[in-house]
Amino acid sequence: MKSRQTRMFLMDLKFALTLLRKNKLVVSGFVMVLFFIFLALFGDFIVDPNIAKSVDYPNALKPPSWEHPFGTDDNGRDIVAMVVLAAKYDLAIALSVILASIGVGILVGSVSGYFGGIIDEVIMRITDIFLAFPGLVLAMAIATVLGRSFTNLMLALIIVWWSGYARIMRGQFISEREKPYVAAAKILSVPSWRIIFRHILPNAIYPMLVVLTMDMGGVILTAAGLSFIGLGPSPFEPEWGSLASRGAVYLFQAPWIIFFPGIMILFACLGFNLVGDGLRDVLDPRLRR
């Protein structure tokens, strides 16, 4: 029985992969994402990580040249090196914010959707408060209380991000909980937590894959925006948004400082969005043709 299920799953996977491979947009998105993952993993070996903390004023604000293909910033740091080093930070932000938010979203949404009634009502109203509250102000409050740093930026993003997932997961749980397999599990007196996590969750999380992939880009963008208005990490922790925000000051003098970090953000997000968009086509059979 099990081997047949595994075989079915493998066949499904193979079919999905074939469909994905045929889609040129997905392949190019996937290549972009792999490129950024490579930079994040091996960036410290490609360029010297100490560049981020160095200061070289004689070489400041130099336009792109053979020596510095993307030019240098106001501290005389090579921008190629800076954007390579920043890849690690930005992908780390995106991944940890998404994982933590979906974790909270699953916990809150599953309890709310599975039990329903008054519990659901109370939890969902609290979620609504967080959805309605402007994320920027929450992020600012956190930056004021805890100080401006890399970890606090992530914390702020998680606090802003979880509520959307909680709402989607609740919807998923509500539609799953009426299905026969849940009733069967209940009759067999399987404990609630086991029904939630072992039986419903795998079915409920499947449609979330698309949202999660595309939100990787969304988190990078939001983090960059928050850094830009000064709620991000210090300039010595390279992050694309904070690099670009330094460049905004020198826009007319040295436009390359803002241009290249911005391009990196654009391509990283585009990569995730292309993959997510393709995944949607494959996962949703109605859109296949």
Add this chain to the structure above:
Amino acid sequence: MKLYEYSIRRIFLLIFVLLGVTILTFYLSRIVLNPLGAYVTERTRPEAIPAIEKRLGLDKPFYIQYIIYLQDLVTFNWGWSRVAHMPVIEALFYRFPATVELAIASFIIIILVGVPLGIISALKNNSVVDHAIRIFSLTGISIPVFWLALTLQYSFSYLPKVAGLPSLPSNGRVDALLYQQYPVNRITGLMIFDSLIQGNFIIASDALLHLILPAMTLAFLSIGAVTRVARSSMLEVLRQDYISTARAYGLPERMVIYKYALKNAMIPVTTLSGLLFGGLLAGAIITESIFAFPGMGQLTVFAISSNDSYTIMAFTVLASFIYVLINLLVDIVYAKLDPRIKY
């Protein structure tokens, strides 16, 4: 449940959500930010501070402070804005119309570009055109706002100016010198509208020019979302039986698409565009501050960078209120448009 019962229930719940928001803002304005900040400067004598605290009610217990806070909120006594040098409510009164004007301008661009692109994309499904439109719309949702704004500013305002070509204005709402020459009386606060009904076409066209770059920036970010939704709902509708029936009757393809398919395909687009408009109203914070556009978003950025608690909290309450209200309206309109939806 009938629609109006549902609406009443929703409005009832909305009050709870808004109360929750005020608890959060109260907490933030009392504990995180110092409410005294707006009234105390370096020249205030230390012995005067207790009197100010007493006047603001800060010497009372927290729950009484919260009740006073709610009272002030309902009576529009929203405190003093340090960055605007006037009461917060007045500052909002002057700045909100600017935000509305910008929101309307970008909304028009979003709909005029986004919807046709989505429909073309659906009709030419899986062709080169479709792929190009998809990449365009995905680029829109992948681009950092500030980067787009500054790039547009650089290439349409700074570069042409340096080269001596005609350039687009890159900041403000209207040319200040021109405005002094041809002043406009404030009626609604929407500058283009006000100047048009007063027959002041010079200011109207100048204000329109000032809107182009910020509106384009905001629009490009959201066109993608509209295009994607329009595309997928159009694809979905085209697969319905009633479309096949219409085709089987031998109706011309144009009529099938524009008369029968489009109507139903636009329902999800309506929902989305309502939410988008709400988002635009609640503040194009980064765009406004880059283009020095004197709206609510710019004020908020000023307030954040100088910890001006009353202004920040006023923005928060207003933005949350717009968010819940728009959500409610969208849900009700959705139910009206699609009679199959039951509550």
